[in-house]
Amino acid sequence: MLEILPVGEVQHFWLEYLRYELEEYFGDVIISPPIEVPLSFNERGQVLADHLLDHLNRYPACAEKVLAVIDRDITVSGVDYIFGLAALGGRCAVISPVRLREVYYNRECDYELFLERLLKEAMHELGHTLGLTHCNNESCNMKFSSTVYEIDRKSLLFCDDCLNTVFGYAKVQDTRVYAANGEGSKNLMRTILDRLKKIQKKK
Ligand SMILES: [Zn+2]
Ligand SMILES: [Zn+2]
Numbered sequence: 001m002l003e004i005l006p007v008g009e010v011q012h013f014w015l016e017y018l019r020y021e022l023e024e025y026f027g028d029v030i031i032s033p034p035i036e037v038p039l040s041f042n043e044r045g046q047v048l049a050d051h052l053l054d055h056l057n058r059y060p061a062c063a064e065k066v067l068a069v070i071d072r073d074i075t076v077s078g079v080d081y082i083f084g085l086a087a088l089g090g091r092c093a094v095i096s097p098v099r100l101r102e103v104y105y106n107r108e109c110d111y112e113l114f115l116e117r118l119l120k121e122a123m124h125e126l127g128h129t130l131g132l133t134h135c136n137n138e139s140c141n142m143k144f145s146s147t148v149y150e151i152d153r154k155s156l157l158f159c160d161d162c163l164n165t166v167f168g169y170a171k172v173q174d175t176r177v178y179a180a181n182g183e184g185s186k187n188l189m190r191t192i193l194d195r196l197k198k199i200q201k202k203k
Helices: 012-026 049-058 111-129 148-153 160-172 176-181 183-202
Strands: 002-007 029-031 065-070 084-086 092-095
Touching: 002 012, 002 049, 012 029, 012 065, 012 111, 012 183, 049 065, 049 084, 049 092, 065 111, 084 111, 092 111, 111 148, 160 183
Parallel strands: 002 029, 002 065, 065 092
Antiparallel strands: 084 092
8 A cells, every 4th residue: 555644734634636547557555644743844945855754754554655735845854855765665755746846937927837746756765665776778767867847758657677677676575565564565565566567568
């Protein structure tokens, strides 16, 4: 099961949209009530996403994967900003919609484009939790993006190489991850792999 977890106030429609779309890839997706966690800020007033992930990793989630959404600008030390963050093969990912809006850049609101970016960013960070690192394929979702233009250029889906990596990761991790996270994780991995395989065939 995938849990969508709003941190603080987040527009419910965005979460519903993510749930609707991510169900295709992750099977059961639930939206949890918003939680308040102590946030750490840098001198520019941005939320430190790595500290937030540390908190979330201690959060007693009922799901194998957790996608946190926070409607604040996020970063990690040493960079100006980030769109999202996740630990490789970890349980939790976090995304921020703040810089995905056209109005952030003083351009006309484009809601459809915003939602598309939100979903791509969610898939990207969840890709990291599935063991994917950044990919050099221009159209692959796992391509690193530092601007919204780069997000717009890439696809929602993973390239064949990345899909094979997820399949390989699931096999390699067969003993360790499943033993660490219990039977639930095994079932989630199966669901995701089955769905990704079907989608890959359709492409
Ligand atoms: Zn990334
Ligand atoms: Zn790729």
